[in-house]
Amino acid sequence: MEQETLLSVKDLTIHYITDDGVMKAVNGISFDLKKGETLGLVGETGAGKTTTALGIMRLVPDPPGKIVSGEILWNGKNLLKVGKLGMRAIRGKEISMIFQDPMTSLNPVMTVGAQLSEVIRIHEKLSRADAAIRAGEMLELVGIPSERMDEYPHQFSGGMKQRVVIAMALACNPLMIIADEPTTALDVTIQAQVLDLMRSLREKFGTATLMITHDLGVVAEICDRVAIIYAGQIVEQGTLEEIYENTKHPYTKGLFASLPDMSSKAHRLHPIKGLMPDPANLPSGCPFHPRCDHARPECARRTPVRTEVTPSHFVNCLLYE
Numbered sequence: 001m002e003q004e005t006l007l008s009v010k011d012l013t014i015h016y017i018t019d020d021g022v023m024k025a026v027n028g029i030s031f032d033l034k035k036g037e038t039l040g041l042v043g044e045t046g047a048g049k050t051t052t053a054l055g056i057m058r059l060v061p062d063p064p065g066k067i068v069s070g071e072i073l074w075n076g077k078n079l080l081k082v083g084k085l086g087m088r089a090i091r092g093k094e095i096s097m098i099f100q101d102p103m104t105s106l107n108p109v110m111t112v113g114a115q116l117s118e119v120i121r122i123h124e125k126l127s128r129a130d131a132a133i134r135a136g137e138m139l140e141l142v143g144i145p146s147e148r149m150d151e152y153p154h155q156f157s158g159g160m161k162q163r164v165v166i167a168m169a170l171a172c173n174p175l176m177i178i179a180d181e182p183t184t185a186l187d188v189t190i191q192a193q194v195l196d197l198m199r200s201l202r203e204k205f206g207t208a209t210l211m212i213t214h215d216l217g218v219v220a221e222i223c224d225r226v227a228i229i230y231a232g233q234i235v236e237q238g239t240l241e242e243i244y245e246n247t248k249h250p251y252t253k254g255l256f257a258s259l260p261d262m263s264s265k266a267h268r269l270h271p272i273k274g275l276m277p278d279p280a281n282l283p284s285g286c287p288f289h290p291r292c293d294h295a296r297p298e299c300a301r302r303t304p305v306r307t308e309v310t311p312s313h314f315v316n317c318l319l320y321e
Helices: 049-056 084-090 112-124 128-141 146-150 158-170 188-205 216-222 240-245 250-257 297-301
Strands: 005-018 021-034 038-042 065-074 095-098 176-180 208-213 225-230 233-239 306-310 313-316
Touching: 005 049, 005 208, 021 038, 021 049, 021 065, 021 208, 021 233, 038 049, 038 216, 049 065, 049 176, 049 208, 095 158, 112 128, 112 146, 112 158, 128 146, 128 158, 158 188, 188 216, 208 216, 216 240, 225 240, 225 250, 233 240, 233 250
Parallel strands: 038 208, 038 225, 095 176, 176 208
Antiparallel strands: 005 021, 005 065, 225 233, 233 313, 306 313
């Protein structure tokens, strides 16, 4: 049975207009997210992943940020046309976001229990006492004893803080969670625990997840589909197997080649040459052509269009057109 599409992003373009020029952070991104599935949005720092997430949540700081064009359809309703109060009702209740750094996501002068209860009371219309009970249950769900509700964020470790942030995101049973690098600030063992937790909660609640990361290992652990993003554009998109086993785009191949592989006897890794382009000064044509080993003169002149490899696998590259 075909799952229903919860979120459909179409040709989303977001710019930051600054004194130094126009930063083209997101340049015509399109993807869908179905009910209960996890989509990995993968790319280097500065590729436009977080800006895409903030655009969906309508949290792009304005000024300098401006959503220039595109549509963000949530259950068929365009979020770019929803008023501030309408968005406030959707945020936290229908779509939640786990921010990158748990250290700065929590209010240092409120107890953890009070912060969780506040989220629940805003959206669920419960009394203080009932919200506190629900907050305790949410903490237990993510593996924190409810007795710690009256403690402050500084009394928790990084991994524990991230669990609290996940509990806050899940407190109102949202249909979708945007997880922005949820394991970046954590060490590897805690990272594995947080990913296990997110996976088990997804199985329990059937929540759709947009997983933003630069870590291909995290993607392999948790995602159903993958979108590779470069200079604010999606260059390749497909199921986990298609992207990992049948990699097409030279940038995606470069990402995999720069990972250490225990099974090969290579003496050196093969990094992608050059640097990410400056969003205020993007190259003409295909944004990857200055760093691409397969670039032809045509690549500098023409922007590649989305080419279908299989019905679920797309690549934006002149080699495949």
